[in-house]
Amino acid sequence: MFKIKIADLVVQIDNKYDFVYKQCKDYYTDEQDVDITICATDEDIRIEREQSLAQFSEGYLESVCIYRNLSYVLPQFDAFLFHAALIEVDGKGYAFTAKSGTGKSTHIRLWQQLLGDKVVIVNGDKPILRKVGDKILCYGTPWCGKEKYNVNKSVELNSICCLNRAKENSIHKYDVSKAAKNIVHQIVVPKSPENVLKILELLDFTLTSVDVWDLYCNMDIQAAMLSYNTMKGGTSCED
Numbered sequence: 001m002f003k004i005k006i007a008d009l010v011v012q013i014d015n016k017y018d019f020v021y022k023q024c025k026d027y028y029t030d031e032q033d034v035d036i037t038i039c040a041t042d043e044d045i046r047i048e049r050e051q052s053l054a055q056f057s058e059g060y061l062e063s064v065c066i067y068r069n070l071s072y073v074l075p076q077f078d079a080f081l082f083h084a085a086l087i088e089v090d091g092k093g094y095a096f097t098a099k100s101g102t103g104k105s106t107h108i109r110l111w112q113q114l115l116g117d118k119v120v121i122v123n124g125d126k127p128i129l130r131k132v133g134d135k136i137l138c139y140g141t142p143w144c145g146k147e148k149y150n151v152n153k154s155v156e157l158n159s160i161c162c163l164n165r166a167k168e169n170s171i172h173k174y175d176v177s178k179a180a181k182n183i184v185h186q187i188v189v190p191k192s193p194e195n196v197l198k199i200l201e202l203l204d205f206t207l208t209s210v211d212v213w214d215l216y217c218n219m220d221i222q223a224a225m226l227s228y229n230t231m232k233g234g235t236s237c238e239d
Contacts, residue, residue, distance in 0.1 A: 019059025124149030
C-alpha cells in the first residue's frame, strides 16, 4: 500500500504487485489526508487477462485495473480520464485525441521537431482533466502509453484537437455537439448513474470552455505548423 498525488488528489493504492508501485515513483506523497482509496480485485485482474490480446504480467494487469477503477470515481472530484496526448507550449495545454493508431504520438513529436524545448509532453496517452473554478486543468499521470511520456505537473487546457489521418492538411473549429459525440468515446464512463451524469456535465463544461478543433493531417512537419499556428491563434485554415 502506498500513496500518490495526481490531479491534486491524494490517492491511496492498495496493491498486490510491485509493478504499479514502481510505475508511480514520480508521484509518491507522504500527505496524510487521503481523498481516494483504490485497488484491483483478483476478479478484476482475471477479467482483464481474459480480455487482453497479449500476454501481460499480473502486475501490469493490476495497474490497468487500478487506473480504470480510479477513473470510475474521479467524477466525484470534478475530474475524468481523457484518452489523449497532452502537451504544454508557452504555458498552454493542448490535448490531441484520436482512435489508437491514428498518430497522436507522431503528431506531438512533429510539434517537438517544430518548436524544440518549448514543447513539454505532460502525458502521452491518459491524462486527467479536472474542473477547477472556471478552468479545466490537465494533469500528468504515471499511466501514459507505451512511450512513457509523462511529467508530474498540471497545465490549463487551451484546446482539444481531434486528429484524423489525411493526405492534405486542414483544420477547422469543431461544432460542439459533433465534438461531444466523438470525444465521449475517449472518456472512461463510470458505472454509477450519478457519476455518468457528472461526466456528461464535465464534458459539456469542457467543450464550451475551450476551443475544439477537427484536424486532418499527414505526417509531415507542415501538419504541425498548421495545427500550432491555428490553435494558438484560434482561426481555421488549410495549408
